[in-house]
Amino acid sequence: MASRSQRHANAVGLQRFGLGVKIGQAEALLDGARDLILNEIRADSIARPAGIAYVGTADISTAFYAFADAEKKAREAPRVAQANVPATPGAGADGGAATPRPPAEPPLPTRIYRDEVMARTRLALEAPAGFGERLVQFWSNHFCVAVNKNTTTRIMAGAFEREAIRPHVFGRFADMLLAAESHPAMLEYLDNQLSTGPNSPAGNRRGRGLNENLGREILELHTLGVGGGYTQADVTSLARIITGWMVAPRNGALGTPGVFAFNPRIHEPGAQQLLGKLYDQPDKAQGVAALADLARHPATARFVATKLVRHFVADEPPAALVDDIAAAFRRSEGDLAVVSRALVESDAVWSAEPAKIRSPQEFLIAAFRALGREPDAGQVLGTLGVMGQPVWQPPGPNGYPDTNAAWASPQGLKTRIDVAARLGQQAAGGIADPRQLSEEILGPLLTPETRQAVARAESKPQALALLLMSPEFQRR
Template identity: 65%
Template sequence: MAEAGGLKAGAIALQRFGLGPKPGQGEAARAQVHDRLLAEIAAGRVAQPEGVTFSGAAEIGKALYDFEDQEKREREARRVAVAAPASDTQMASAVPQGLPAGSQNQMAPAPKPANEPALPYRTYRDEVKARVDLALTAETGFGERLVMFWSNHFCIGATKSNMSRIMAGAYEREAIRPHVFGRFEDMLIAAESHPAMLDFLDNRQSVGPNSLAGKRRGRGLNENLAREIMELHTLGVSGGYAQADVTNLARIITGWTVVGREGGLGLPGSFAFNAGLHEPGVTPLLGRRYDQPGKAQGIAALTDLAHHPATARFIATKLARHFVADTPPRALVEKLALAFRQGGGDLSSVYRALVEDDAAWRAPASKIRSPQEFLVASYRALGRKPDFGQIIGPVGVMGQPFWQPSGPNGYADDNAAWASAEGLKTRVDVAAGWGRQAAGSVADPRVLTEDVLGPLLSPETKQAVARAESKPQAIALLLMSPEFQRR
């Protein structure tokens, strides 16, 4: 651990468990990192981003439906304008009876400012910026790294629809952050019942065949969410379930839906249980029978999945792979799985076992930072406060835009995904751009390199930075050094 391994182990730990050092943290941060990690776990909470547009899913849902209704009116107005002759007489005749002449201008939708993006993208933009700002100000950043891990584990795709884009940030704020240091089952239930997840994996389209709506509409199950709950969120692909279990879980969670714009079941855009969509009766799952009424049936099934031994091992393996190595030590995985089982899914117990294990400190820094981690670590090291374009542009070209994985399995968490020749070339280009942007604010790249890398600084990197042809090049060499790239 930090005490036994000295400042070099502490320097690795700042990168392995946190978001990387900031200028001026120095030896104190490296010497105290072990205690700081345990203090974050003991505090039991992560901060929420500030300055976001909407407070949560319900407020967002109403704004989204209003936006879509307005867009529909604008499309219809454009269609009518194209179809109708443009003479003043005919324009006047289009004014509804009872309205004074000239009042057609009052009916027209207010134009958006030129070049202003639509509401879903503006909201996404503000959420991304607030999330990155929070990561840049975090002291060590262990909690923020855990948010990134769990948000990717229970991922959604912001490009699926207007709803998934506008709610991506709220999903992380409501379903992930409150439970990072809590119980896995609470995070699981919060994630699977959030409107963003129900939209992303189509559960709002799932109808029990024998439900009232199923008999009336002739519609049936959508198994997307049920399959990913078992394969990606709990048991894992080798967790011992069969296709029949996927189908039965889909039956159990029918009725878990999103309130429509009419607000019949609650606040528009919020989660609701619709009994008229729910498959009635007793349903078996993994050898157990679930006969609870309504929503309680799904809660019971998810709770049992959260406490399944296969889930403990699956989560332990993913955490060890994320923080330690692509092929983590088997003993470490077993230790984390045991902590998960003994703590009843208490995640703080699992993190404590990880931080207290010598193997997690002794392992060489072999994991390459993902593009999002690289961006945050670089801006922290350079002391920069980026705007949205300086965030979304770099992570986009490096292949990891926020909340936009290509599938429900999230972004890959191994070196093969990020260390390709093309991927590293892109990083060089990005680092060169950051070097040019930061050159005016960095007094001496050599001093910054020693400050940021500390005992990790190799003679080769020190010499390369010292011999750089320019200040921008020296900064880029720091950011692309093996010591900075790997954690």
């Protein structure tokens, strides 16, 4: 059995890298925490997990087109004439009591979003420790899309995470970058659909021009980062390079509707210079080459390393740890399994006390795991909406913030207290002894103050709420 100090470090590591301890799990985890986390890096189940229906963008688009057609037909259909004699309010066709109508199903885009969120939630609840799922969420926020942009992004956000993020979490950053930037959800979210090479056949004929949104965010948010050495001229050049990257239209002219397509008629012709290098490849290959070089750039290595250390360790990332992670990125040419392993194997990370406040999504998942709850869609979607972090709905292309200040405002903490109280009420019937649960979930992290507060609670729901709001549970 591990020593007391080692068990404390293991408890810190499980909080830091995982999604929260589950009932009945603590003892086994505390003695082999680091190996458990490292084993998740070696696992390939993260890419295509069992038990989750894998619906691709083409199938989702087909279903949505059928839905949209049916909706249009229903709107255009002539109304059925009503009987001259009005029916008695509340009466059925035979004059008797009206048959209650079942609640109407929400529209297809809403159902798709709901089902995708719940599939993601289930994977987070079932994960042994949750490092892989944490990384899926981290990278999904790094390459974020927003469901409130339009219907396309709403129906595609879940597929984007499954297709562009999940398969590459322990693969190569260059592959994730290409998959993310060429995914229909990203092309739609950052308006590359609207970008036309000014000197392309379509640009010459229609007088259309560039939309630089995607090109700018690739440089600023996805690769080099602010201060990464690029200029406005580089933004414009990259925007030209990726003209023609679009979502295949419904008419099938560019292939299967709803998936990535390259349209040569709107691609800016000729060589382009980006970060001092000339790219003269034909068509889509020009953008692929540019992204590959951006993925290998030293500024990208440092930007990614800084974000990872900020996410997992502290708002002010320790410089030495950032240097180590950036070096692992460069040395491995962006192998994210190597990068993740360097982070987990750092003794400094395991010894540092928890300093990060769990985001609303992390807090809710940790609470469900600790209480043994299997939430319904309303408990997930409604709660995260109230707490200010609905899934795949960041305030901007830079994603949800990753600092304590973003989630520790007075209003944010008040909302969190309300949520903890409600969760305590819902779970009280299934928890025999909150004191025992506190010992199990927090283990060596449990302080005398929290132990006493839980023991002195006036009721079981209050005791559970105090556990969830304790500093040991809130921080990771």
